[in-house]
Amino acid sequence: MRLRLKKKGLGDVAGFLLLSVFLFFTCATSLASEETTKEPKSAGQPALEAAPGKSMVIETESQASDEAKSQGNEVKTEKGLEWGGSLWIDHRAFTRSPQNYSFKEYRLELRAEASTEKTRFASTLWIRSLGFSSVKSSADLFVREKIVPVEMEIREAYFDLYGFIFPWLDLRIGRQRIAWGTADRVNPTDNLNPDDLEDIWDFGRHLGSDALKATAYFGPVTLTGVFIPSFTPASPPLPDWAEAFIPPLEIPGFNLVNWRNEIILPENNLKSSAIAGLKLKTNFRGYDFSLSYVRGRDDLPLLRDILVEKVSGQEAEVLTRLVYPRLDILGFDLAGALGEVGLWAEGAIFFPERVVGEMAFPVPGYGLIRQPRTALSNKAYAKFVMGADYTFPSGIYLHGQWAHGFLHERGASELGDYFFFNLEWRLLRDKLKLIPLAGCIQISQWSDLRNNLALIFIPSFEYHPAANAEIAGGVRILDGRGASFSRIKHRDEIFLRFKYSF
Amino acid sequence: MERGKKTKKVLPGPWGLSWSWIFAGIVILVLILLLAFWAAHVFPAQPLSADEILKKVDEVVNAPKDRQARIKVIIIDSQGKQEIREMVNYQKGVDRRLVKFTSPAEHKGIGFLSLPHEVMYLYLPAYGRTRRIASHVKNTKFAGTDFTYEDMEAVRYSEKWTGQWLKEEGGHYVIELQPRPETRTQYGKMVMWVRAENFYPARVELYDRANRLIKLLTLEKIEKIGPYWTSRQMTMEDLKEKRKTILELQEIKFDVGLSDDIFTERFLMR
Numbered sequence: 001m002r003l004r005l006k007k008k009g010l011g012d013v014a015g016f017l018l019l020s021v022f023l024f025f026t027c028a029t030s031l032a033s034e035e036t037t038k039e040p041k042s043a044g045q046p047a048l049e050a051a052p053g054k055s056m057v058i059e060t061e062s063q064a065s066d067e068a069k070s071q072g073n074e075v076k077t078e079k080g081l082e083w084g085g086s087l088w089i090d091h092r093a094f095t096r097s098p099q100n101y102s103f104k105e106y107r108l109e110l111r112a113e114a115s116t117e118k119t120r121f122a123s124t125l126w127i128r129s130l131g132f133s134s135v136k137s138s139a140d141l142f143v144r145e146k147i148v149p150v151e152m153e154i155r156e157a158y159f160d161l162y163g164f165i166f167p168w169l170d171l172r173i174g175r176q177r178i179a180w181g182t183a184d185r186v187n188p189t190d191n192l193n194p195d196d197l198e199d200i201w202d203f204g205r206h207l208g209s210d211a212l213k214a215t216a217y218f219g220p221v222t223l224t225g226v227f228i229p230s231f232t233p234a235s236p237p238l239p240d241w242a243e244a245f246i247p248p249l250e251i252p253g254f255n256l257v258n259w260r261n262e263i264i265l266p267e268n269n270l271k272s273s274a275i276a277g278l279k280l281k282t283n284f285r286g287y288d289f290s291l292s293y294v295r296g297r298d299d300l301p302l303l304r305d306i307l308v309e310k311v312s313g314q315e316a317e318v319l320t321r322l323v324y325p326r327l328d329i330l331g332f333d334l335a336g337a338l339g340e341v342g343l344w345a346e347g348a349i350f351f352p353e354r355v356v357g358e359m360a361f362p363v364p365g366y367g368l369i370r371q372p373r374t375a376l377s378n379k380a381y382a383k384f385v386m387g388a389d390y391t392f393p394s395g396i397y398l399h400g401q402w403a404h405g406f407l408h409e410r411g412a413s414e415l416g417d418y419f420f421f422n423l424e425w426r427l428l429r430d431k432l433k434l435i436p437l438a439g440c441i442q443i444s445q446w447s448d449l450r451n452n453l454a455l456i457f458i459p460s461f462e463y464h465p466a467a468n469a470e471i472a473g474g475v476r477i478l479d480g481r482g483a484s485f486s487r488i489k490h491r492d493e494i495f496l497r498f499k500y501s502f
Numbered sequence: 503m504e505r506g507k508k509t510k511k512v513l514p515g516p517w518g519l520s521w522s523w524i525f526a527g528i529v530i531l532v533l534i535l536l537l538a539f540w541a542a543h544v545f546p547a548q549p550l551s552a553d554e555i556l557k558k559v560d561e562v563v564n565a566p567k568d569r570q571a572r573i574k575v576i577i578i579d580s581q582g583k584q585e586i587r588e589m590v591n592y593q594k595g596v597d598r599r600l601v602k603f604t605s606p607a608e609h610k611g612i613g614f615l616s617l618p619h620e621v622m623y624l625y626l627p628a629y630g631r632t633r634r635i636a637s638h639v640k641n642t643k644f645a646g647t648d649f650t651y652e653d654m655e656a657v658r659y660s661e662k663w664t665g666q667w668l669k670e671e672g673g674h675y676v677i678e679l680q681p682r683p684e685t686r687t688q689y690g691k692m693v694m695w696v697r698a699e700n701f702y703p704a705r706v707e708l709y710d711r712a713n714r715l716i717k718l719l720t721l722e723k724i725e726k727i728g729p730y731w732t733s734r735q736m737t738m739e740d741l742k743e744k745r746k747t748i749l750e751l752q753e754i755k756f757d758v759g760l761s762d763d764i765f766t767e768r769f770l771m772r
Contacts, residue, residue, distance in 0.1 A: 084607055120772065179631040217768055286619055288634055335634035342636030391638040393688065430646035467585055467606045501608035
């Protein structure tokens, strides 16, 4: 057994070395090819230039004098370092008494970008203050973090190599967002980056992954391969909202007085931690189609073990263990139009690994009785989304989506149906956007609608008083019974948001 | 005596004709030319039909193989307040176009790609992916301007509209354009002023389906750049809301040899 482990370890190291050699080779070759293109042109000789996004042009001095052509014959994409970003201020408060604040975020987003003909660097950095002072004792007053919480996060930082080795191949290396799928925010095929559920009202947000992405373009066919060497779990919703995704742990007949949990991450090696994906995209009869496959992991933890450690009367102390099961995901999506109506559909079949945990309970005189529990069946299940949108001549935009299965749901029997709707009305030359009808209806069981329903209604507005400035506000109203979002129905809130881009 | 008289020797002209005949011929030819010139002014040639004018407009407006330009967008509201946006524009033929905003900051990086058969993509940097958009957006305003997506399309008028002659006025042919039955458009009709000297449109009145004049497009600074006529400034006026958008074309380049690779999602996302 020890020998086998050693062999495995050696295999992982070898894999890592191979990856490193490959990366080194690719970078070196690309840099070499850049050097070649930068060679000075000798006088009087025609210069031959070829680049992606640029046709091959033979330019001589005599041709350069031609009036039409002398005005330039290339698409210049070279840019020095450019900075930009935004300031984002988001305040929310519960509408129910005592109208406590529910959320506060001051976010400074800094973006930097630089590019040459064949390369591009881009990064996004968040510096932010999320939440409120958490001072609970006089000692806390000396902890700056507890007075003014501040954090910094590299959301993305990557570089691109265009036309890498072959003119049809692009490479992106570094922390990046790899957004797959054609649906709006609810994407069953978008499984490479971990979900960022910290703010559940900004669902669809993902963390960046440290990845290598290669995209090959063959005419109308695009083939994308992604390799993410290490696993990163999803960022869970803030505690006030977590109930929507994580059902409360209940042991019949007992009150949980002390609930501890352990998160078991995959082993930190290539075999256990790596995620890979492949996607083939093409266009046929005006529709975009893609097929994808991801060998990944569920980024939301699965409750595997429940160990009741101590029972005293009606009170129980519990230890739970959570894991991130392996998933193989086969995806499909399409986008196009039927007449003037925009249409999209996206679906994925999930093949989870079987996870068997244990349930332990102390029985007086017998000690801890353990029994196995199936935490996750390996039965495949499918999630899908279908949607359409249309803009009326009056400028009213209507958007609707039906999603079968949300990101936190696993197993065919657990999947609910979600109907998203959005009606927007742009006024004052897009300065004002009214969204009187927006939200979602969740139905978790059709056979008993009244007890398995949730409604989320979010009327709001966006106003752009001047260039780069945005003020938005609205209210979130939640109601229902039985469905997962009904668990947060007492958390109606109002919000006001300011954004300035620079 | 007869013998002593010196006879006048007449030199023969070419082809054995005497010079007097040749001279008379030249005079007649000049007179004919003068007559023709006069007649052309007094009795103008049969005017072109409206559809022929439309075809000539297409030939002139869509003559370049491709075009690359930096466009300054000036939006002026009813109180005269201005907003300025900038974008780069690539166009190949009449059915491939890519637009990318370079300013202001809130729009920077947003891209729009229009391909044949009404295939359109929008790229929003915040989402990190392109989004396919359907033709219902055609009648919506393009990025808050007074131009709709349809107005921004490069188009062969003669393929989508039929012409009807109205009049000639101040060096312009004035024609009315009616949509062909298969044409999808927000407009009921257009009235176009076409410059007689070069067949470049100078003014277009846009009517809604209820035959109300709603917008006015004026093409100014019409210049010949290289072999091509082009307008460096286009103004779209919304007559109902009393506001307008001016597109100023800067750094225009024609026949750059733009590759098809530019008109792809790959380039749109860069």
